[in-house]
Amino acid sequence: MPTRDLIVVGASAGGVEALRAFVAGLPEDLAAAVAVVLHLPAGGTSALPAILQRSGRLPAVSAKHGMPLRPGRIHVAPADHHLLVVEGAVHLSHGPTENGHRPAVDALFRSAAADRGAGVIGVVLSGALDDGAAGMVAIANRGGLTIVQDPEEALYAGMPSAALRHVSVDHVLPAGKMGAVLRDAVGVEVPDGDDSSRMLRLEAAFAANDGGADPREVNELGRPSDFSCPDCQGTLVELEVDGSRFRCQVGHGWTAEALLDAQGVTLEKALWTALRTLEEKANLARRMCADARARGSDLLVQRFQRTEEESTAAADVLRNHLMSGSFLRHNHAEHST
Structure with missing residues (x-):
């Protein structure tokens, strides 16, 4: 024992x-x-x-x-x-x-x-x-x-x-x-429990392999899901275990809770990128409107003013959403030492 x-x-x-x-x-x-x-x-x-x-x-x-x-x-x-x-x-x-x-x-x-x-x-x-x-x-x-x-x-x-x-x-x-x-x-002799399952041995081997997992072995552990891996964007396989767990074709592992948190991080980054793009679009339209006004082109002035107003309004909506409590996500705080 x-x-x-x-x-x-x-x-x-x-x-x-x-x-x-x-x-x-x-x-x-x-x-x-x-x-x-x-x-x-x-x-x-x-x-x-x-x-x-x-x-x-x-x-x-x-x-x-x-x-x-x-x-x-x-x-x-x-x-x-x-x-x-x-x-x-x-x-x-x-x-x-x-x-x-x-x-x-x-x-x-x-x-x-x-x-x-x-x-x-x-x-x-x-x-x-x-x-x-x-x-x-x-x-x-x-x-x-x-x-x-x-x-x-x-x-x-x-x-x-x-x-x-x-x-x-x-x-x-x-x-x-x-x-x-x-x-x-410690120091006590104890009988082993269940024999090491194939899934346990495979998942331990995935972590030990610097080159990642064999996709054929990952596919044996479950069925393809509708979700993608936040680390590599590959398709996640939903493992046949109690509780939702996932692995992608190269072996990145996720629990459902961690996957949800990672998707929140990705979404937040995308929304901040969209906000920055809208603000840049409004600034560029404002500059082009000024140039058109200097040239006396009233039609272009009206066009660029509409673009500026639409971009500014969309940016305001997105900024308010990001800064409000409705978009608070669970931060996975980590301590570095």
């Missing part, structure tokens, strides 16, 4: 504060490796290892490809790379994003579930939207232990609440009190 010796932790918005509290509660003799993903912007480097090193008693390092997952050490995902578990070691990849993220919480959780089965303990901390929920389902299905930060304590309750909706979680705790539970949970 596998031994519980790997703790995988996922966080997003508000995650730095939650991770600091979580790490502060870990015992210095923890008999398990810890792997951490905090959603980060693609550029730059992360100061998270140094922050976590100062916050608790365990050493924290930026994960390197091929590094063994050592008990009593915190392995932190670097920016723009998935942190995955392959044959008990760190595997860094530039594979397809999950909900627009790389590193992604779900990618880490799935790979750990596929590689270590019931030996995994999954921890979801503060974050927006529903990242981590699908990965926690995979961990629970393999017999792993699941722990979620109390949504009442989390700065952003989206991720903890989503995990609670999708999984019968073993423990719901404040981040700072998880260490006591983990001290007793």
Whole structure:
């Protein structure tokens, strides 16, 4: 039977504060490796290892490809790379994003579930939207232990609440009190749950492949949807799973909630572009009207005045719509470190 010796932790918005509290509660003799993903912007480097090193008693390092997952050490995902578990070691990849993220919480959780089965303990901390929920389902299905930060304590309750909706979680705790539970949970032999499904193995492989997914394998996992991928505009396949999830032909993964949020971002950008175009059109018509007036061309003056008035009126309507509460969308706030 596998031994519980790997703790995988996922966080997003508000995650730095939650991770600091979580790490502060870990015992210095923890008999398990810890792997951490905090959603980060693609550029730059992360100061998270140094922050976590100062916050608790365990050493924290930026994960390197091929590094063994050592008990009593915190392995932190670097920016723009998935942190995955392959044959008990760190595997860094530039594979397809999950909900627009790389590193992604779900990618880490799935790979750990596929590689270590019931030996995994999954921890979801503060974050927006529903990242981590699908990965926690995979961990629970393999017999792993699941722990979620109390949504009442989390700065952003989206991720903890989503995990609670999708999984019968073993423990719901404040981040700072998880260490006591983990001290007793690690090192215990436990029976594996369900065998690793083909979908779990394929999705873990997609994340590990820098070249993306094989479209034929993606198509095997579901049926074409009416939606396009926000990352590459390819057709999304709706996966045959509980809850709506999607993958495009090259492997970008989306939950329905994250897809809706991304479509809102795209729509907002398009509307601001339309507003700018209307304002430029009104300005150009105003200039052409002045030139026509200087030449004494009354017909052109009237034509350009109408164009200016129509463009200005349309721009005013669009600006009022954008600035009003009717267009407020859920911002997927992220903390960079």
